[in-house]
Amino acid sequence: MPVPEKEKVVVQESQYYMPVFTRQPLVIERGRSAIVTDTDGNDYIDCVAGIAVNSIGHCHPRLVSAIKAQAEKLIHTSNLYYTELQARLAERMAKLTGMERLYLTNSGAESNEAAMKLVRKVTGKKGFVSTKNAFHGRTMGSLSVTWKEAIRKPFEPLIDGVTFVDYGDVNAIAGAVTADTAAVIVEPIQGEGGVIVPPDEYLAGVRELCTERGILMIADEVQTGFGRTGKWFACEHAGVVPDVMTLAKGMGGGFPVGAMMSRELYKFAPGDHGGTQSGNPLACAAALATIDVIESESLVEQSRYKGELLKKLLGELEPTYTIDIRGKGLMVAYESSLPVPPIVDYARANGVLLNNTSENVLRFVPPLVITKEQITTAIAVVERAINVYSR
């Protein structure tokens, strides 16, 4: 009998791939909209979206045709030359964010790396204030402002001068700022930390404090950007424009591309920063197509009302096991008194992909194109899982 595809992949990977990921036991072969299909032909409603990446759904036809068309024309040139796509994307992003300057990257960590270098350069200062439970990436700079000790400690010494303060508390930031603080780096809603929504006045307070004390505000919108929270960018909920904004995840609809945006005042000089493959034409074409789809299909609005439905349905689950339901748009957490890994396993066995940020928190970040019916089906499966595991 031939070895099933799944077993072959698992054996091959465990022999040759760097063992950094704890994977769920399925091999995904294809995707369409909010559904993915594994190598055994099973379909799943995807409530993970590649961790908030497949914003416009899997293989959106307009994204696919933009990538195909660009691949036939030009894939890479380096940044020694201009491309029309990069210039067009820069203008588009400036208009979307209300910020003036774009630098393109390939990931969220790289966007934060660029941001950290930029604020050091323009302020001449070295320190950062970050927040407890923050996640900003795994490169040396971005890891330095990431909270979790277990992932930071083995790689020390990281960069100096980082202070972590309670998330949601502007006074805590005020108390941590020194004469050498370059910037505060903050997620508008903490993602990996378990979808933590700060008090309403928090971001505006951070903005005001930064302006008053002459330090820069970096908003890490890597997870919250591109409609995820029911606004194009989550800072808009608070009416705040940061000095620097970092982006990635949903920006390319699944194609790896990220960005650092800054105000006109805060610019690198030629030679300060760069990347051979950053902003390559294929990535730019993917980002432009993704933005077009978000706009033309009103996915920001969809994120808002589908998120409300998701929270409503979670609110109807057996209350005995519900500790909290929180989030904005289609970035929602369900915190349970039950351990949630068995719920993730049950859901997968019953056609729904879920993700948990900790032992008790399920995080829902589905494609923004998920249908109301798919949301209803997914939560019905969660309900069945709760019934099974609470017995």
Ligand SMILES: Cc1ncc(COP(=O)(O)O)c(C=O)c1O
């Ligand atoms: C808020 C935030 N910043 C940065 C990152 C790092 O992004 P990447 O994994 O693309 O490097 C993540 C990833 O989860 C994130 O959620």
